[in-house]
Amino acid sequence: MILPIVAYGSPVLKKKAKEISNDYPELDQLIEDMFETMYNANGVGLAAPQIGLSIRLFVIDAKPFAQDENLSEEEVKELESFKRVFINPEIVEEHGIDWDFNEGCLSIPDVHEDIFRKPEIKINYVDENFVEKTEVLNGLPARVVQHEYDHIEGILFTDRISNLKKRLIKSRLTNITKGKIDVGYKMKYPLAKKMR
Known part of the structure; x- marks a missing residue:
């Protein structure tokens, strides 16, 4: 089911x-709905707070980034296969x-800004089967994870730009807050009269 963002x-x-x-109630269905919602909005990542749930969960499928012709064959393969569910993650190292x-966000449509992040991270998390994992990520996978991780920390990419x-x-x-924007997916706007 496609959920409003x-x-x-x-x-x-x-x-x-x-x-x-x-x-957690109906976790498998929630994860499935999050992927469906993300794909419907042409996103590469979606965190639970973006669908109104303040829980430490996000999903990522970095495959769209693999279309960049400037990438090596190895980078393309990595991005095409980088589909993950992160539950209760903790970034333990950044290098x-x-x-x-240039980052964007499904909760902040049509706004893109250059954001500085570390190129390598180490992250601990559990997957959708609650199997413990530790991964070292580099480049775009690391960046997408850091962006989604910020969401579960209550940080938006716009918090990382200059005044x-x-x-x-x-x-x-x-x-955006008032819903005075046209997007191709369902959204809930905090100051709009109705969901669009």
Whole structure:
């Protein structure tokens, strides 16, 4: 089932999410719905707070990034197979020199900004079967995970831009909050009269 994505300005996006246990109600269905919602919106990642649930869960399928012709064959293969469910994740290490990449977010449609992040991370999490995992990720997979991880920490990518850039996009963010934007997927806007 395709779920509505909550828009910028919704309080759930600014809360630190809570851990869940393996008896979380209908978890398999929730994960399936999150992937379906993400694909419907042409996203590569979706965190539970973006559908209004303040829990430490996000899904990623980085395959769309594999279309970039500047990537090596190895990078393409890695991105094509990078589909994961992250439950109760914890980034335990970050390494390297910050690099910038133009990021966007399904909760903040039509806003893109260059964001600096570390190129390598180590993350502990449990998968959809509650099997414990530890992975070291580099490049785009690391970046997508960091973006989604921010969501469960109550951080948006717009929190990582300069005050000047924030002022420049303030009216666009206000319009998103009010639902004064056209997107190709269902959204819940905190200050709109109805869901669109």
